[in-house]
Amino acid sequence: MFRLDGKIALVTGASQGIGEAIAKQLAAQGATVVCAARTLNKLQEVADAITAAGGKADVIAADLSDTASVKAAVATTMERHGAIHILVNNAGITRDKLLIQMKEEDWDAVIDTNLKGAWTAIQAATKPMMKQRWGRIINIASVVGQMGNPGQANYVAAKAGLIGLTKSVARELASRNVTANAVTPGYIETAMTAGLSEDVKTEFTKQIPLGRLGTADDIAAAVVFLASDEASYITGQVLSVNGGMLMV
Numbered sequence: 001m002f003r004l005d006g007k008i009a010l011v012t013g014a015s016q017g018i019g020e021a022i023a024k025q026l027a028a029q030g031a032t033v034v035c036a037a038r039t040l041n042k043l044q045e046v047a048d049a050i051t052a053a054g055g056k057a058d059v060i061a062a063d064l065s066d067t068a069s070v071k072a073a074v075a076t077t078m079e080r081h082g083a084i085h086i087l088v089n090n091a092g093i094t095r096d097k098l099l100i101q102m103k104e105e106d107w108d109a110v111i112d113t114n115l116k117g118a119w120t121a122i123q124a125a126t127k128p129m130m131k132q133r134w135g136r137i138i139n140i141a142s143v144v145g146q147m148g149n150p151g152q153a154n155y156v157a158a159k160a161g162l163i164g165l166t167k168s169v170a171r172e173l174a175s176r177n178v179t180a181n182a183v184t185p186g187y188i189e190t191a192m193t194a195g196l197s198e199d200v201k202t203e204f205t206k207q208i209p210l211g212r213l214g215t216a217d218d219i220a221a222a223v224v225f226l227a228s229d230e231a232s233y234i235t236g237q238v239l240s241v242n243g244g245m246l247m248v
C-alpha cells in the first residue's frame with residue numbers, strides 16, 4: 001500500500017520540520033525526492049539521511065518568494081529526472097503582527113512565499129503533469145486558514161488562498177488525471193512553533209481532543225497517502241490533520 005516507486009517528487013521547504021518529514025516518508029515509499037529550500041547545507045543533510053536509509057534524493061536551492069527561482073527549480077527537476085509526478089508545496093513563513101501593526105512588507109513577504117510561490121510552482125509543473133496524464137499536487141495549508149487567527153491576517157489569508165487555489169487547480173486538471181489536495185495541519189511541533197511558551201502550548205493542548213500537539217510525521221503520513229495510487233479518486237479536498245481541534 002502507498003508505494004511510490006518510480007515517482008519523482010519535488011518538496012519545497014524540505015530543509016527542516018514538516019517538509020523534511022515529508023521528503024523522508026515519500027523516499028521511504030520509493031519516490032525519488034527533490035528537496036528544495038534556500039539553505040543548501042541543511043537540504044544536503046536531509047538528502048544524505050535519505051540516501052543513508054536506502055532512498056533516492058536530490059537537492060535544489062530555491063527561493064519561493066522569487067518567481068524565477070521557483071520556475072528554475074521545476075525546470076531543473078525535469079532536466080535531471082525527466083519527470084515531475086508529485087509536487088508538495090510546503091515552504092512557508094510567518095510574520096505575525098496585529099492588523100494595526102502589520103507592515104505592507106509583512107503582508108507581501110507571507111503572501112509571496114506561502115501563496116504566490118505555490119501558484120508559480122503549480123503553474124510550472126502543470127504542463128509535464130498533464131502530458132504524462134498523472135500528477136499529484138499537495139498543498140500544505142493550515143488549520144488557521146479554515147478558522148482565522150488573531151495576529152496572523154497575512155498568514156491566514158495566504159493559507160485560505162492556498163485552499164481556494166487547490167480547489168480551482170483540482171477542477172482544471174482532473175480530466176488529465178492530476179489531483180490537487182490540501183493538508184491543513186493543526187499545531188505541529190517544529191521550529192515554527194518552538195517559540196511558543198509552555199503556557200501557550202498547554203492552552204493549545206486543551207483545545208485538542210487528542211490531547212497533544214502534532215508531529216511532522218503526522219502530516220507526512222497524510223501527504224504520502226494523498227500522493228499514492230490509493231488516493232486516485234480524491235481531489236479538491238482539504239485533509240485536516242489537527243488532533244480534532246477543528247472539525248469541519
Ligand SMILES: NC(=O)c1ccc[n+]([C@@H]2O[C@H](COP(=O)([O-])OP(=O)(O)OC[C@H]3O[C@@H](n4cnc5c(N)ncnc54)[C@H](OP(=O)(O)O)[C@@H]3O)[C@@H](O)[C@H]2O)c1
Nearest residue numbers: 013015016017018037038039063064091092142188190192
Ligand atoms: N508547525 C506548525 O504548527 C504548522 C501548522 C500549520 C501549517 N504549517 C505549515 O507547514 C509548512 C511547514 O512548516 P514547518 O513548521 O515545518 O516550518 P519550518 O520548520 O519553519 O520550515 C519551513 C521550511 O520552509 C522553507 N522556506 C521558508 N521560506 C522559504 C523560501 N522563501 N523559499 C524556500 N523555502 C523556504 C524553510 O527552509 P529555508 O529557510 O532553508 O529556505 C524550511 O525548510 C509551512 O507551510 C507552514 O505554514 C505549520
